[in-house]
Amino acid sequence: MSSQPSSTEYLKKPLPAIINNIGWGILLLGGVCYVLGYLVDARHAAFVHVVNFLFLTSIGVGALFLIALEYIAGAVWSVPMRRVNEFLAALIPIAALMALPLFFHLHDLYQWVNGEIVAHDTVLKIKEPYLNVNFFTIRFVAIFGLWTMFFFLFTQNSLKQDVNKDQKYTKFNIGLATAFMPIFAIGLTIIAIDWAMSLEPHWYSTIYGVYYFSGTVLAGVAAATYIIVKLHEHGYFPQLRRDHFYSLGTLLFVFINFWAYIAFSQFLLIWYANLPEETYWFIARWKNGWEYVSVLLIVVHFAVPYFMLLSQDSKMDLKRLKFISIWVLIAHLLDLYWLIMPSYSASPVLSWMEICFPLLIVGLVSVMFAWKMKRENLIPVGDPKLGRGLEFRL
Amino acid sequence: MVHKQRIIEQETLMIQKPLYSITALFDSPDEIIRAAEKTNNAGYTKYDVHTPYPVHGMDNAMRFKTSKIGYFAFAFGLLGALSAVTFISWITLSEYPLVIGGKPFWSWPAFVPVSFEITVLFAAVLSTLAMIIFYFKFPNNAHPLHDTQYMKRVSSDKFGLSIQAEDPKFDEKTVGEFLKSVGGKEIIPVFFEPEELNHGQKLFDLKFIGVLMVVALSVSAVTYFTFNKFMYMQPFNWMMVQNKLKAQQSSELFKNGIGMRQPVEGTVARGFMPYPFKGKPEDAGKYLVNPLLSTKEVLDRGKSKYLTFCSPCHGNFARGDSRLQGQFPNPPTLHSDKVRNWPDGRIYHVITEGQNAMPSYAPQISPEERWAIINYIRVLQRAQNAKESDLK
Numbered sequence: 001m002s003s004q005p006s007s008t009e010y011l012k013k014p015l016p017a018i019i020n021n022i023g024w025g026i027l028l029l030g031g032v033c034y035v036l037g038y039l040v041d042a043r044h045a046a047f048v049h050v051v052n053f054l055f056l057t058s059i060g061v062g063a064l065f066l067i068a069l070e071y072i073a074g075a076v077w078s079v080p081m082r083r084v085n086e087f088l089a090a091l092i093p094i095a096a097l098m099a100l101p102l103f104f105h106l107h108d109l110y111q112w113v114n115g116e117i118v119a120h121d122t123v124l125k126i127k128e129p130y131l132n133v134n135f136f137t138i139r140f141v142a143i144f145g146l147w148t149m150f151f152f153l154f155t156q157n158s159l160k161q162d163v164n165k166d167q168k169y170t171k172f173n174i175g176l177a178t179a180f181m182p183i184f185a186i187g188l189t190i191i192a193i194d195w196a197m198s199l200e201p202h203w204y205s206t207i208y209g210v211y212y213f214s215g216t217v218l219a220g221v222a223a224a225t226y227i228i229v230k231l232h233e234h235g236y237f238p239q240l241r242r243d244h245f246y247s248l249g250t251l252l253f254v255f256i257n258f259w260a261y262i263a264f265s266q267f268l269l270i271w272y273a274n275l276p277e278e279t280y281w282f283i284a285r286w287k288n289g290w291e292y293v294s295v296l297l298i299v300v301h302f303a304v305p306y307f308m309l310l311s312q313d314s315k316m317d318l319k320r321l322k323f324i325s326i327w328v329l330i331a332h333l334l335d336l337y338w339l340i341m342p343s344y345s346a347s348p349v350l351s352w353m354e355i356c357f358p359l360l361i362v363g364l365v366s367v368m369f370a371w372k373m374k375r376e377n378l379i380p381v382g383d384p385k386l387g388r389g390l391e392f393r394l
Numbered sequence: 395m396v397h398k399q400r401i402i403e404q405e406t407l408m409i410q411k412p413l414y415s416i417t418a419l420f421d422s423p424d425e426i427i428r429a430a431e432k433t434n435n436a437g438y439t440k441y442d443v444h445t446p447y448p449v450h451g452m453d454n455a456m457r458f459k460t461s462k463i464g465y466f467a468f469a470f471g472l473l474g475a476l477s478a479v480t481f482i483s484w485i486t487l488s489e490y491p492l493v494i495g496g497k498p499f500w501s502w503p504a505f506v507p508v509s510f511e512i513t514v515l516f517a518a519v520l521s522t523l524a525m526i527i528f529y530f531k532f533p534n535n536a537h538p539l540h541d542t543q544y545m546k547r548v549s550s551d552k553f554g555l556s557i558q559a560e561d562p563k564f565d566e567k568t569v570g571e572f573l574k575s576v577g578g579k580e581i582i583p584v585f586f587e588p589e590e591l592n593h594g595q596k597l598f599d600l601k602f603i604g605v606l607m608v609v610a611l612s613v614s615a616v617t618y619f620t621f622n623k624f625m626y627m628q629p630f631n632w633m634m635v636q637n638k639l640k641a642q643q644s645s646e647l648f649k650n651g652i653g654m655r656q657p658v659e660g661t662v663a664r665g666f667m668p669y670p671f672k673g674k675p676e677d678a679g680k681y682l683v684n685p686l687l688s689t690k691e692v693l694d695r696g697k698s699k700y701l702t703f704c705s706p707c708h709g710n711f712a713r714g715d716s717r718l719q720g721q722f723p724n725p726p727t728l729h730s731d732k733v734r735n736w737p738d739g740r741i742y743h744v745i746t747e748g749q750n751a752m753p754s755y756a757p758q759i760s761p762e763e764r765w766a767i768i769n770y771i772r773v774l775q776r777a778q779n780a781k782e783s784d785l786k
Contacts, residue, residue, distance in 0.1 A: 057463060259454070264506060268504075272495065272504070274496070274497075276717055310464075310468070312460050314459050392450070393454055394450060394454070
């Protein structure tokens with residue numbers, strides 16, 4: 001399209017101060033919850049902490065994946081909104097910080113940390129070269145280090161382009177995205193196996209990494225969608241049209257289906273083979289009240305968002321998009337709860353910890369956005385694809 | 395040459411043929427989008443745009459409302475899902491029930507992949523068929539725009555806009571000027587051909603249905619003869635056809651017409667020793683003698699077979715603590731006085747014939763393995779009820 005990009009008309013507008021203040025309030029409240037939780041019941045707190053750590057990782061890495069996907073696929077429609085993902089990806093180093101206290105509670109979480117159990121367990125002995133605290137820490141540091149590095153490279157190039165409008169940064173980021181994709185895939189699989197699957201170290205599922213990936217991208221898309229729609233409603237993205245929102249809605253819909261597809265694939269194969277060393281994982285989630293959580297997960301994570309986003313109009317309805325993205329984020333939290341908490345308790349638990357630990361994440365995202373929007377442009381004004389992105393039509 | 399003639403023909407017959415539409419060609423997607431917007435703003439409703447590829451933003455320019463085809467696709471998909479589930483349920487429950495992997499007959503997780511595929515198939519194929527029937531009035535295959543200069547250009551390098559004569563605002567004199575004013579390059583009128591004038595719904599036309607039936611019958615016949623007759627006329631049969639009887643085949647050689655023969659009375663086939671104590675457990679206990687000694691090899695073999703076939707229900711230590719999570723009734727312990735005092739032959743009988751809920755294991759476990767298992771059970775029993783002398 002030949003019309004001029006409206007990049008020159010862009011004026012930086014920070015978020016109102018109240019978001020920063022409320023964000024800090026929620027952040028502190030969440031922090032107090034963690035301290036109290038660890039004082040009251042350290043083992044319970046550690047398990048809920050893992051749920052929330054993986055949740056924060058999902059949003060951050062999901063956002064970074066979307067940035068890389070945009071570069072690698074040469075997507076145009078998402079360019080005006082890319083900064084939202086770049087801001088969200090800044091959560092990756094914070095997620096790594098958030099995991100640090102967990103390293104003091106590994107013995108509460110993981111059987112394989114306990115040398116006595118490992119010594120009497122043939123399976124754990126065989127897995128010991130992989131599942132030991134040293135190698136676990138090395139993997140964690142390496143993966144989060146690499147992801148943080150990619151986050152800095154992507155965003156620094158993008159910010160430099162704002163100033164000098166040089167196309168070479170886009171080219172450089174495309175190369176970066178190509179290198180990032182395999183690191184993302186392998187890293188995410190390892191994080192899922194290390195932090196969630198090794199809670200039940202005798203059990204294994206080769207699709208586990210993909211399962212966590214589907215939730216990760218869904219959380220990334222949902223967080224970005226909510227923030228983009230909210231900002232648009234308050235006049236931050238005046239040029240976005242229903243065509244952009246439709247694309248966001250479609251992406252949400254795709255990954256809702258993808259999650260169901262992967263979740264069912266994992267279930268079907270284990271159900272069909274019916275091997276005792278595999279089925280007990282599902283059996284543990286189908287008794288003592290966990291069966292209600294499992295059914296709830298199918299309804300919340302698939303059935304409701306599927307039908308709410310099925311029609312074409314619903315994908316452009318801003319109110320519905322806002323609602324469904326918050327819904328999907330809660331569904332992802334429930335998904336992680338369903339993955340992790342059965343190793344803590346034989347029947348479902350819901351205490352104040354499950355409710356107030358996620359507050360920390362809400363606070364973190366608000367504070368992060370207020371801070372980022374003060375410093376950086378909300379729209380990548382130097383991106384060569386920006387004009388076409390704003391002109392995007394279905 | 396043919397087309398040139400046709401155009402000349404069209405021009406000479408212009409007066410006789412009714413006008414379908416007036417069309418205009420454009421050079422770029424931008425031009426056609428702006429032209430579509432202006433045509434819409436001018437109040438035309440019966441117009442259409444033809445482009446060599448989908449142009450982004452056209453729906454918006456033509457002010458299309460959201461397509462309703464999604465609802466049809468949804469209904470067709472639902473129909474597919476229901477048909478698949480009903481059909482599979484009918485097969486697995488009543489028509490041909492098969493036990494697969496010890497699962498219930500109606501195992502819904504196994505139906506999901508197939509039902510999903512059928513859902514997609516129905517939604518796609520029926521939506522396409524419905525579109526062809528309702529929009530193109532199948533079996534009608536003529537349209538005024540077919541085989542025109544206009545269609546030739548818009549399917550290769552030009553973008554076209556056609557305003558139809560049935561539009562209430564249509565005026566033959568001003569439409570051409572209007573199209574030129576929005577940037578149209580070549581203004582070409584398109585006329586109805588005689589066969590296109592009378593194109594009502596002919597789906598239930600007797601002639602059409604007759605042709606359809608002839609086609610269906612001839613395709614079936616050709617397929618049948620090709621696969622069953624023609625393809626089997628082999629010059630060499632490569633020993634595929636032999637003068638011998640296969641299992642289940644009938645034979646005229648024998649009086650009762652059955653090809654498979656019973657063994658001669660009083661004989662047994664090699665390796666098929668019949669079990670003489672069928673239904674006589676006490677006799678088995680009395681007359682059968684364990685031929686194996688409790689050597690290390692025998693016990694190792696017995697242990698391996700016990701863990702494979704017996705332990706799922708009887709437990710690894712024969713305590714009757716099964717691993718089956720209540721999916722099958724638990725058997726009693728083998729450490730009871732009753733079983734401990736049974737002679738070996740009595741246990742052999744249970745393995746061979748089965749007892750209560752336990753089926754016969756004769757097909758899975760050879761006689762020798764059965765004796766080895768019994769020796770291993772004796773070891774388990776001894777371990778639970780050790781004598782004073784064993785403890786020294």
